[in-house]
Structures are given as C-alpha cells and as structure tokens.
Amino acid sequence: MKTNPRVLFVAAIIGAVAFTSAVTRAADPLPSWNDTGPKQAIIAFVENVTAEGSPEFVPPAERIAVFDNDGCLWAEQPMYFQAFFIFDRIKALAPQHPEWKEQEPFASVLKGDVKAALAGGEKSLLEMAMATHAGMTTEEFEKIVNDWITTATHPKTGKRYTEMVYQPMLEVLTYLRARGFKTFIVSGGGIEFMRPWAERVYGVPPEQVIGSSIKTKFETRDGQPVIVRLPELNFIDDKAGKPVGIQQHIGRRPVMAVGNSDGDFEMLQWTTSGKGPRFGLIVHHTDADREWAYDRESHVGRLARGLDEGPNRGWTIVSMKDDWKTIFPEK
C-alpha cells in the first residue's frame, strides 16, 4: 500500500527528526512518550502531511484531528466522570425532589449505592442526566459545571478530575496545533459538560467540542433572552453517531482520529477510509499501577473490535504502560 516515494520521504523525516533531537532535546514535541513505535508513527505522520513539498502534503484547512474524551484525554474509571457529576447534582437537588427518596435510580444514589443506581444501565443514566442537566438556562448550567469541576475530587486519587488528563495526549494536542491542525473533541459525553473547561484544560475552544446533547429553546424571561435546557434528548454522539456528529459540526472528514473504546470505532473507520494520508490511534489501557488496565470485559470504555481489527486497518495501538513515560501531568 505504501508507495516508494512516501517510504523514502518518511524515512528521511524520521532521520531528520532523530538528528534534530540529538542536536536539541527541547525540540521533542512529545517528551512524555517513550521512543517506541506510536511516538515515531505520530511524528512521521505529522511531519509527512505538513512538510512543504511532501508528496502527501495536506493543506492547513484540511488538517482536522478529532479526539474522544473519556478514556482518551482524561480517565474514565471507575465510571465516566460525568456520572460523578450527575450523582453530585442529584444530592444537591434532592431537597427540591422529596419524591426521589422512594424513586429509583435516584433513591440508590441518595443512599450512596452506586452499583444499584447504575443497575438500570444506559436508560437509568439517561433519566438521571435529564433530571440534572435540564430545567435551567445554558448560562446557569455552565456555572454549575464550572463550580463542580473546580472543586470536586476523584474518589480514588483525590485529584481534581481535570488533573486526571493524560499528559502525553496534551502534548499531541499542542503538537498538532503547532503544525496547523484544528483539534476537535468528539465525545459521547455531554457537549455542555465539556465546553466550560475544555479550552482551559485542553486548549480546545467551545466551538470545537462535539458531544451528546439535549434539546434547548430560546425564550425571553423578564425581558432578557435566554436559552433553556429541555429534558429531551437531541443527539447521542457515540458509535455510528460520531461520524454523523463530525459531519454536522465540521462538515469535512478528519485526517486523524484518536479514541480508546469501541464507541470510537466508526469515527476511526470514517476518518481513516478517506483518500490520502490518514492516521488512526487507539489508546489501550494497560497500566494497572499508574492508571487502570481494562479492555474487552470492561463496563466502561470496552475495547474489543478495535484491538481485533485496528492493526489490519493500519491503526496504531498505544499501550499506556509501554509507550507513555508519564500518565498525568505533574503539578
């Protein structure tokens, strides 16, 4: 599949990169990555598509890279971080909802029984999301998210959730942007749950965040226009929904896609089946000591098809244990 000029060009680039980093280590765009295959593949791809005169040069306008969020840019164990937010909101709102004491799944949340609360699967989670994410204006919800994300801490690590982002991925985002890429988040998580902090934490502005959403309505309250969040599903940005969300928001097929679960399979498939150079990357959670180790049997971030088919499709699999020097940013 690879043409000779490309192989030669890539080889020349890898040589140039190796030479450059021997001269000055500060030039390494991915210092938290071990010098293994995935790091080399990322750099070779980026250099190949951005070097003037490269046979596979991609114009800046087409340099679109999409990243999943949960388990890809930040951790997702023991459950999606947005579920912690939902549970905290249920506790905060309980005084206004006395009926929740008797009503599942809310009753289990209030008793602190996470397992029972999640026993109803996605249907229950959706019900809890609607009850906690709707009924206020977009600006009120933004403030609620901001207050939570700057104070809440993870039950196991004690860190703020935004401290549980992956340092190696922050470096990839920065590297791509320095090379003229636009970086987008394409997540199953709530679009308005990510936007308030994605710019500060990832450098991704709100207009480059794509996610699941509920419907909203424009209206005038006390003479002031507001956008009100409604308890009605608008879009689920997961699995086959991801290419649809990409087309809706970006309107152009990305050249690079990064994910970690089978919920990202269609996004990688859509991205890498376009013409010209494409790059697919899957983060495999293999580090039980520094993070978590899970794949085929996990209730969160299940990864099976990506492992089975990814390599044949030319996708790069990152082993967090072997390929990452650092997991989370140092304070």
Add this chain to the structure above:
Amino acid sequence: MKTNPRVLFVAAIIGAVAFTSAVTRAADPLPSWNDTGPKQAIIAFVENVTAEGSPEFVPPAERIAVFDNDGCLWAEQPMYFQAFFIFDRIKALAPQHPEWKEQEPFASVLKGDVKAALAGGEKSLLEMAMATHAGMTTEEFEKIVNDWITTATHPKTGKRYTEMVYQPMLEVLTYLRARGFKTFIVSGGGIEFMRPWAERVYGVPPEQVIGSSIKTKFETRDGQPVIVRLPELNFIDDKAGKPVGIQQHIGRRPVMAVGNSDGDFEMLQWTTSGKGPRFGLIVHHTDADREWAYDRESHVGRLARGLDEGPNRGWTIVSMKDDWKTIFPEK
C-alpha cells in the same frame, strides 16, 4: 448607558482612524463603503474591542461574529437561491420520478410555473427540498452542489450566484478575520448547500457554517463507510432557532451579529444582550436600481420588527443605496 471612558476611547480611535486613512488610503479596511455612519460604527467597534489597553478589549477567543447568508452575504431575489437549486434538481431528477408529472408541487416546477410551485408555502418548499436533498451520500451531495454552483446562472442578472455576493460584506468578513475574529455563517439555508463553496467565496470554512439540516445516517456500503442523507428534518436554523444553532455549534455568545430580515431578529437579540461591547447590524435592501428594494411586505427576507425596534436596541441599519459604494464584486 455608555460610560465616559468608552466614549472618549472610541472618539480617540475614530480620530486615529481618520488620521491613518488620511496618511494612507490603503489602510481603509472597507473601501466599498461610503464614509457614512455604519462604516464608522463598524470600525469604531472593531478597533474598540481589539485594541490592547482598550477598556472594552475582547480576548481573541471571544471574538465571534455571526452572519446570516441570504440577503446578507448574497442576494435573495426573486427567491432564495437554494430554491433555484431545488427546481433545477427536480428537473434533473424528473426522469426517475414519472409520478411528478401529476403531483404538486413538482408538476408546476416541471411546467415552469414558479408561482404555482411556491403556492403551498414553506410546506411545499420543504417537501421539494426533501425530495432533492436526501437519498444520496454527503459526498455525492457535495458534488451535486459544486456542479450546480459553478454552472447555474441567475435568471435576471445572468451572473453566477456566487458572483451575487456583496462586496462590502466580503470586506467586513476579511477585516474581522484580520482583527482576530472567527466569522460564522448562521443561515436558514441548508448547511450542506452552503459548505461546498463558503470557504472559496467567503473565506468561511465548513466548520464555521451553521444552517438548517436533515438527518443523516452512518453506514457501510460495499465495505466503504458512508454518511447517507435522510428525508427527515433535523433542525431549522431560523428565527428562534438561530440562537439555538449558535449555542449548539459555537457554545459561546457572539459579540457581533449581522442580518437583514426578521428571521435574524432573535440572533441579533441574543448577541447584543450579552454583557460588554456588542454590535448588531441590519442590511436594509433600499437599492432598486443596483439590487432590489424591499422590506415590510416582501415574501422573501421580510424586515419589519428589525426596522421598528433595531435603532432603540442600538443596532446599526445599513441602507444599501446610501452606505454602499459597490454592491457586487467587479469581475
């Protein structure tokens, strides 16, 4: 409502701009505008929010400007240009749809009776849009639009539709981007009808085009993933839908909004009621000689509430006849 420092600062800027353009005319960012109130107001606003040290400085990330398309960036008479596209598509598809010969509104289109074809109002137009905009992949549709937009000509002027864009607005788009703004289109027109040419004609990339849409579906055909366009309405980006579309796609309230009809009223209202400096602009079609003159009674681009309430809301009204030197770009 205006504070003294702001008035002084804006006055100083206008003085500086006048001085600069006396020194070098090449510095005029809006050469196709007469030196009347609207041009002065646009420049004063942009200088005010982008000058370092300005009391009303807006950081680059928040410099979001939204523009309607039909009647604002390009003409819209005697009917929306997308309607010409729909009619041409009906004629092209007619051999595959023998039933259209007897079925309204298609029968009238095929007989060339535009008035009868449009007699059913929005419902008929939507039916014709569905019949012509769905049933193919996103890439096939992009090609259809590209083929049409590069060949079809306007029945009155004989120009290509993309030659009927407003030169003064192209200058505003360019000026804003030079000052660090991100420019977005927020149109009632079809999002995938505008994207194929918006970058070439307006300098607005597909990810900054917001419009009405139909639903789509990701699937695999002959082993290749495709996104298929479905004959089902997804979103109408008009009137109260415009602030909703802005929030969905941008996630941040714009600081500047430009429209021309009452379909843009809520977008201007939402934009200009935010805190800090805001700018609302309405293009009033007053030039029957060089373009068209219409407002309160027009079946396309009706403008009444904007004229009645706009000035009190601090919005600037542009009279095409009095404020624009040029309408369409010179070849």
